[in-house]
Amino acid sequence: MFQLRPGSIAIVIGAQTPVGRGNIGKSVELFGLCQPGEMFLNPVNGVMTRMPLSASRPLWxxxxxxxxxxxxxxxxxxxxxxxxxxxxxxxxxxxxxxTIA
Structure with a gap:
């Protein structure tokens, strides 16, 4: 299985929401894996954000x-x-x- 790491590049291959489906096929940089209840500084808008404790899983x-x-x-x-x-x-x-061959 592949491993995702902060700072690496990935492509979005799936989504659960209609807005998220618009991101499929786009390349992204992985900033961090956010755990439920964790606070972090959003690197794009500079806003302190907390993942809800009720979140069912961590999200990148x-x-x-x-x-x-x-x-x-x-x-x-x-x-x-x-x-x-x-x-x-x-x-x-x-x-x-x-890919090497």
């Missing part, structure tokens, strides 16, 4: 030409399973061998 805060659930541009929150890394070092061994 990503930046790029994407739109958040509330219509803000430049960042979004994405489930890990909806991201595919574009960094060859993150690919499974089989896929890495195919």
């Amino acid at each position: 805060l990503v930046t790029g030409e994407v739109t958040a659930f509330d219509g803000q541009h430049g960042f979004a929150f994405v489930r890990a399973e909806h991201l595919m890394p574009l960094d060859p070092d993150c690919l499974p061994e089989y896929e890495r061998a195919q």
Whole structure:
């Protein structure tokens, strides 16, 4: 299985919401994995944000030409399973061998 890391590049491959589906196919930079209840400084708008304690799972805060659930541009929150890394070092061994060959 691939590993997502802050600072790496990924492509959005899935979404749960209509706004999120507009981000599918876009490349993003991974900022950080935000846990329920965690506070962090949004790198795009500079606003301190807290993930709700009621969130059912951690979400990746990503930046790029994407739109958040509330219509803000430049960042979004994405489930890990909806991201595919574009960094060859993150690919499974089989896929890495195919890209090198």
